[in-house]
Amino acid sequence: MNQNKALIASALGAVIAMGVLTAAPASAADKEKCYGIAQAGKNDCASATGAHSCAGQAKTDKDPGDWKYVAKGSCEKMGGSTAVKKN
Known part of the structure; x- marks a missing residue:
């Protein structure tokens, strides 16, 4: 019985992972x-x-x-720009 539960849990985990991977793009x-x-x-x-080279810096x-x-479409509403502003 434990093998069946493990098999079902494994299959369910694979299905969930596939759904997450296909939704990302x-x-x-x-x-x-x-x-x-x-x-x-x-x-x-x-x-x-060029001030730094990584996220969170x-x-x-x-x-x-x-x-x-x-x-998409929310940047300007937030006060930002979709292009780099040159000083």
Whole structure:
């Protein structure tokens, strides 16, 4: 009986994992980089200005070179820009 439960749990886990993997690309397509909205330490990747090279390294709030992924169409509403602003 324990083998049956383990087999069912394993199969269920595989089905759930497959659902998560197939959903990821669709949600990634609905996102865009939004510059100038990231809080200090909460940026998603390297600075566009070369200030740092990794996520979570923003030193100041709303630096125009730091970005976060947001839902498409929401960046400007949040006060950001989809392009790097040059000083």
